[in-house]
Each structure stands twice: as C-alpha cells, then as structure tokens.
Amino acid sequence: MSYRDYLKELLRPLGVYDVEAPFNGGELTAAGEALDGALGALEEVERESSLVTARSWGLEGVAKLLLHRPAAETEEGLSQALAALLRIGDDSFTPGAINDTITGCGVAAECMETGVGRVQVRFPGVVGIPAQIDRLKRIIQEIVPPQVEIAWFYRFLTWAELEEQFPSWADLERAGLNWSQLEMQVLP
Structure with missing residues (x-):
C-alpha cells in the first residue's frame, strides 16, 4: 500500500476530510508521494x-577501502569476498x-602447508597459468x-x-598441436 492510500485510509474515518476531493486528495497525494x-x-x-544485502554502491564503497579489489566477478561473489576479508583476525593464519x-575472496586457489614457513598455492580446475595471475598473486x-614462503x-x-594420450610420436604428430596446445592436453 502506498503512503497516499495509507493517509487516505487513516483520515477517512475521521470524517473531517473529503479525501476524494481535488484539494484534500491532492494534498494527501503529494504528501504520500513524498x-x-x-x-x-x-x-x-x-x-x-550491510554486506549481506548490499548489491551496488554499498559493495563498491567497502571495496574502495581495500588496497586491492577482490577477484570476484559477481555482486554476490564480491559480497562474500568482502565478508571473508573482514573476518581476518589475529587467529586467521591457520591453513584452513x-x-x-x-x-571467500573469489580466488579459485588452494593453499597447502608444505613445511615450516612454506606453503604451496594450487589453482584446482585450471590448466596452465590462470588469467590475471599477477592480480591473483x-x-x-x-x-x-x-614470513611464509609461497611456491x-x-x-x-x-x-x-x-x-597415455599419444602412444607414439606418429600419433602426436597427427594431432597437429603446437607446444602451447600440447601442454594444455591435461586429462581430467
């Protein structure tokens, strides 16, 4: 229900206003629209x-506060990425x-501890070097x-x-792949 209708219904029982008259009705319409x-x-x-409900300028405002914009490509992804960054605290440095x-930042990567002070970052499901690798890094x-070394x-x-895919050099040559194409022929 609009405020115009609400105001008319609120004042109708009083009988003081003719809420349908041009002057009174116009006044109520103007006030209701405002x-x-x-x-x-x-x-x-x-x-x-709120990061939970924001979908435009609210997300952008929070993202501008950060040194780098999260790698998320959708509004929902950006919302989750910003929430993940804001959750970082003093105890947020475990591998999990x-x-x-x-x-949470929208980066499809996995960080595994490989030793004291060392981690390895993988990009599951990505063959080769991911697009925008510098930004992701x-x-x-x-x-x-x-203080942690990243491999x-x-x-x-x-x-x-x-x-497995090319049992002989002849099979490989028949495929007609250049080196860049060949190195991407990863099995699922």
Whole structure:
C-alpha cells in the first residue's frame, strides 16, 4: 500500500476530510508521494549498508577501502569476498582459515602447508597459468603472512598423460598441436 492510500485510509474515518476531493486528495497525494520517495531512499540505504544485502554502491564503497579489489566477478561473489576479508583476525593464519579467506575472496586457489614457513598455492580446475595471475598473486600474498614462503603450482601436461594420450610420436604428430596446445592436453 502506498503512503497516499495509507493517509487516505487513516483520515477517512475521521470524517473531517473529503479525501476524494481535488484539494484534500491532492494534498494527501503529494504528501504520500513524498513519503514513498523517502521510504524508497531509506530502504536503499538500509540494504546497501550491510554486506549481506548490499548489491551496488554499498559493495563498491567497502571495496574502495581495500588496497586491492577482490577477484570476484559477481555482486554476490564480491559480497562474500568482502565478508571473508573482514573476518581476518589475529587467529586467521591457520591453513584452513587462509584457504577460507582465499576462496571467500573469489580466488579459485588452494593453499597447502608444505613445511615450516612454506606453503604451496594450487589453482584446482585450471590448466596452465590462470588469467590475471599477477592480480591473483597480489591478493594471495596479502592474505598469507609475509614470513611464509609461497611456491606457486600450475597444472600442465605430465609425461604419463602424454604417453597415455599419444602412444607414439606418429600419433602426436597427427594431432597437429603446437607446444602451447600440447601442454594444455591435461586429462581430467
């Protein structure tokens, strides 16, 4: 129900106003439209002030506070990434917490501890070097504590996969692949 209708229904039982008359009705319509506009603006501010419900300028405002924009491509992904970054605290440096933060930031990566002060970062489901790797590295390097050494792992064709797909050099030559195409022939 609009505020115009609400005001008319509120004043009708009093009998003092003829809510359908041009003058009284026009006054109530103008006041109701102003209240509807104010309500719309307040609802937008309320929606955009929470990461759970924000969908436009609220997300962008929070993202501008950060050194690097999260790698998320959708509004929902950006909302989750910002929430993940805001969850980082003094106890957020366990491998599990680092992985939660990395994936929460929209980066499809996995961080595994490989020794004291060492981690390996993989990109599951990605063959070769991921697009925008420099940006992804910057984001991950800001999440992983600075004293931890990061080894980057990229998935390419292995000799075993090559031999399985192309039992002979003739089979390989018939495929007509250049080196870049060949190294991407990873088995699922």
